[in-house]
Amino acid sequence: MDLISGEKLENMTSMEKIRLILDKVKTGRIVVLENGLTSDEEVRLIEMTMTEIRVDEFSGIEIESYPSRKEGSFFDKLFGRAVKGRMTVIGPANQLRTIEKDKYQIITKVSVGD
C-alpha cells in the first residue's frame, strides 16, 4: 500500500498524477492520496482507466473519496479554481472492495491475490 503525501502530488501535472496512480494500481498496489485529486482529475483517471482495461489482465479500479466539503466560492467558479480534493483510496477492482461509505468514513476490504 502506498500513502502519497499532498506535497508530492502538488508538484505534479494532472497527467503525471494519473499515470503514477494507474501504474501503481495496475501492478496490484493500493494507493492512498492524502489530498486526493480534483474532480476533473478524477474524471480523467476514470477515462484513462477505461482505455487500459484488458480482458483477464485489468478490469479497472475501485476509487473512493469523500464528497467535496462545499461548493467553490463565486470567484472560484469565475476563475475556474478547483475545489481541493479529499483523502482518496484507489486500488485494482479485483483487490479493493468498498464495504461501506458515508460522509465521514470509507470502510474497504483489501484482498491479497485474486
Add this chain to the structure above:
Amino acid sequence: MGFFNSLKLNLGVWINRIFKKKRAKIGLYGPPNAGKTTLANRIIQDWSGSGNFGTISAIPHETRRAMRTEGVVIQANGSSIELDIVDTPGMATKIDFKEFMAFGLSEAESKKRAKEATEGVIEAIKWLDDLDGVLLIMDSSEDPYTQVNVTVIGNMEARGLPLLIVANKMDLPDASPARIKAAFPQHAMVPVSALEGSNIDELYKAIATRFG
C-alpha cells in the same frame, strides 16, 4: 484546464444565468442501471408524443453509445424550456466481462459488451465538456455514496454548471430518497419513478426552474 479556457467557460455559465437562457443541453448521467434511459424515454414520450431513446434491460451497460434528442420543449411553472437531451452510457470505474456472463451472455458476447461499455464511459465523460447542465440519476434503493455520484457532482460543482439529482425507482419498497438528500444536501433533488411516472410533474417543474 487552462486559465483562459476556464474563465471563458465560467463567464459563459454566468452570462447564461443572468440572461436566463431558454434552451439548454442537458446530460443524463449516473451509474449503470439507475434508470437513465427509462427516464429519457419518459421525457420524450411526455413532451414529443412518440419515440424512444433506447432499449431498457436488466443487464448493466445496455446503453453503450450516447443518444441525443434535440428540441424537446418542456412546459412547467408557466414557462417553457427547450432541451437537447443526451442520454449517456452508465459511468463506472471498472468493467469486468464476467459480470455480463452472470446474466447468461456468452463469453464472446460478454467481452464484446465489456469493450463497448468502456468506450461508452469514455464517451459519457467527453460529453461533460459540452453540456449546460446535468440530471444525475440515482437508484434510490441503492447506496448514494458511489464514486460515480461523488465524481459527477464534484465535476459539475467545479464547472459551476447546474445539477439536478433525480432519485429514481421511488416505487421500490426499499427506496429512500431521503438518504440521497442527506448525502448531497447542497443540491436540489426530486424523487420519481421513471417507470411508473410517479411525481414526474415535479421533475418537470424542477427542470424548468433549474435549467430555464
